Amino acid sequence: MAIITLTTDFGEKDYFAGAVKGAIYSELSDIKIVDISHSVSPFHISEAAYIIKNAYKSFPKGSIHIIGIDSELTPENKHLAVRLDDHYFICANNGILSLLASEIRPEKIVEINIHDKIQSNFPVLDVFVKVACHISRGGTLEVIGKSVSEIKHLKQFEPLINSEKDQILGHVIYIDNYGNVITNISRKLFETVGKGREFKISARRLSFSEIYETYSHAINFNIEKEKRKEEDGKKLAVFNSAGYIELAMYKSNPSSVGGAASLFGLEYLDTVTINFQ
Known part of the structure; x- marks a missing residue:
């Protein structure tokens, strides 16, 4: 079974990171969860991208990486599931993917569309966990989203x-x-x-x-x-x-x-x- 990693700006004081882990274990009791960092500065997309970009390569192929930074669903901030470099990334379309994919082209990008089945104001806990567990069970990206080719780019970081x-x-x-x-x-x-x-x-x-x-x-x-x-x-x-x-x-x-x-x-x-x- 694949490893699921967590990179968030939740910090260590609040219950958020613990609740996410609990939700994953409730669906997959024998899964392995690795905390990459919960100390990303709040809403700091480039900081999160730097951390995950340099950490994910040490994990086995097929690992699933949840990125909980600026993840609230809005008309301008959709949710994505991505296969990149034989890894999976679940994140918001807020520019972080363009920083992760600056040197390697994504193999598959889907815009997650399962929100009508989930009542949530905590998308990392509800939506991202559901997607990560689906992928871990061997599910395909097409089941949880529609293919897209355009993502938000942050050119100012080049x-x-x-x-x-x-x-x-x-x-x-x-x-x-x-x-x-x-x-x-x-x-x-x-x-x-x-x-x-x-x-x-x-x-x-x-x-x-x-x-x-x-x-x-x-x-x-x-x-x-x-x-x-x-x-x-x-x-x-x-x-x-x-x-x-x-x-x-x-x-x-x-x-x-x-x-x-x-x-x-x-x-x-x-x-x-x-x-x-």
Whole structure:
């Protein structure tokens, strides 16, 4: 039986996440449920997309992913069930699918149409759970929805390249638990545009001229620890594990000395520019 994952902005205080799990177990007592995150900022579509896009690939093919972000059904916010990269995603048509499918074309998209059979003001609990359990039992998408090809796109999250091909204009799309700042500039895009040229990354008053492979590569361990001028708190740019350029502080702690976001003065959607020479 497939795994069902949950990614929501429900938090840990309220009953919502627990109720969703209970509803799934009521239909499929032997199912496996995995919490990817319930700490997505409320209604934060790009944050949720970044989390699920980089988490789902670690799950077995055929896994079912419920995304409970901005999921209220409205005439402008329909519900979708999608087969993508041999995984299933159940979410609202609020732009999150375009972020998940930016590199891989969906194999099948249906607009869920079972709402007339369900009385609900909690669509993740009632509608999304019903769809996930249907898929887990081997049901097809056509049974619970009609095929569609058009989805809502969020173009503002795509980096821009100037006509001279010597500049990438990106943005902050995510700030992680350590306060590190993740941009929407992928390593693949950086290498394709940069072609090995020297570069300068600029964000507010900050600049970086080197990108490290790992956080620890920013530290010269050949120098005795007591003689190193910078270690904890060193600013750096790194290719993170998800393949994006990240601006970070080495071993930062947002609850004490602060993280990169607060110390750099960077926030969601702030501009990050790379100029090549």
